Amino acid sequence: MNPIVNPIASAQRTIRLELEAVDALLKRIDDGFVRACELIMARSGRVVVLGMGKSGHIGNKIAATLASTGTPAFFVHPAEASHGDMGMITADDVVIALSNSGNTAEIVTLLPLIKRLGIPLISITGNPESALAQAAVVNLDSSVPQEACPLNLAPTSSTTVSLVLGDALAIALLEQRGFTAEDFAFSHPGGALGRRLLLKxxxxxxxxxxxxxxxxxxxxxxxxxxxxxxxxxxxxxxxxxxxxxxxxxxxxxxxxxxxxxxxxxxxxxxxxxxxxxxxxxxxxxxxxxxxxxxxxxxxxxxxxxxxxxxxxxxxxxxxxxxxx
Missing domain, CATH: 3.10.580.10 (CBS-domain)
Structure with missing residues (x-):
């Protein structure tokens, strides 16, 4: 362990940078965000979330949050999608694809297939000029000035911003659907809330x-x-x-x-x-x-x-x- 490094100062720096990144996101919640909500609400299918690496982990969480708050959703690994899992996606669905660079090869490979199926694509990327953002009906800007990682390499601030965007989408949709505590309990029958709200x-x-x-x-x-x-x-x-x-x-x-x-x-x-x-x-x-x-x-x-x-x-x- 490097004795020069102060763990408390390092932690505070990380938190401060991520707070600043999320705070900057507030100004970017605009008509594009409204359009993304409208696209999801208009579809009769599910929300299919795509993401590779750390973006994939965030995508998994976003899909889980959507599903538990009234918006049917699931995660598909982009590499697996190229080897058969595209069959899980139907023309009634909407796709949310996450990539900080917007040029992740495994996702870019899927873009022509998504377009051919006529499936609306919502991108969450930090690069509005990327192949992913350009192919999307709506791009939600998740750009950050720098990662919390001192090397500016490990996805940290960018994944936090993507996660917050996903939460914002889920809650906005929850409110538009009039999703209630009892509805939530039906999605969580094994939890304490489910027992409180469903058990007679x-x-x-x-x-x-x-x-x-x-x-x-x-x-x-x-x-x-x-x-x-x-x-x-x-x-x-x-x-x-x-x-x-x-x-x-x-x-x-x-x-x-x-x-x-x-x-x-x-x-x-x-x-x-x-x-x-x-x-x-x-x-x-x-x-x-x-x-x-x-x-x-x-x-x-x-x-x-x-x-x-x-x-x-x-x-x-x-x-x-x-x-x-």
Whole structure:
């Protein structure tokens, strides 16, 4: 390690140069950017992103961001496109090609094929006079005065600017499409947001034989035995006709003991919470969690349209499902 080099000064210089490059980009967001958005919105196919080397890595990220924000997109390696992967691109698509020089051989080779298919081409390049920029319907200028690399060789500032341009495109398109948080969740069903926005009460509630239940008039002893069998720390209390009479939880048991009630001889009617808070099976699990938080309770009864209990939901069920 060269003892003369100050790592902090080097890092600050890199960040400063990249900030300046991105700041300069603000002035270049013009009618060309609007035209690029219009081209993408007008196509019924996908956005196909091309890029070699470091531009390819950035292109992969741009394609992924577009796809997750409502614009179907995928990345194609230009070298592979010349050996069969051009078959992945259809006449309904639009191509975004990234190349800082604008003269990357593997991309230039594809330009006549893209033109022959009549596919609109959007270029992201730092050279507006390049073969790529000249072939494009729209060129988004990603030029930088210098790379953050002190040798001015390694793609650094230029790749940052290209990435920011891709993000700007994705978000502009997201807003034009009216893409919502729920739409985002459908693209991320395995993530925390997906669980919060897609998971419903019916997906996690205890139902059927797993629903602890006793009839009004049952002894507290029998109710406690039912709670122990099901292991939910609660039981539903039913009217004779099957509608909800109340709920009894561990919390109700503690309150009964505080009131010096003889739990050996008490009836469930004397200690239950009458009716209690209820939810429907179609409610989002995240909404159920909010109800629990707002009312400082750990369990909810799930009822149908006739107020008949069909399930029970405990806060532990939401914890296991990752709804937090």
């Amino acid at each position: 009460v019916e997906n996690v509630m205890h139902h059927g034989d797993a629903l602890p239940k006793v009839l009004r008039g049952t002894s507290l002893r029998e109710a406690l035995a039912e709670m122990s069998r099901q292991g939910l720390g609660m039981t539903v209390v039913l009217e004779a006709h099957g509608r909800l009479a109340g709920i009894f939880t561990d919390g109700d048991l503690r309150r009964a003991l505080d009131r010096n009630i003889d739990v050996r001889n008490a009836m469930i009617d004397d200690v239950m919470t009458v009716h209690g808070k209820t939810i429907g099976p179609d409610m989002l699990a995240a909404e159920a969690l909010k109800i629990m938080d707002d009312h400082k309770i750990s369990a909810l009864v799930v009822v149908d349209g006739d107020d008949r209990p069909i399930g029970a939901l405990h806060i532990h069920d939401l914890t296991r499902a990752g709804v937090f």
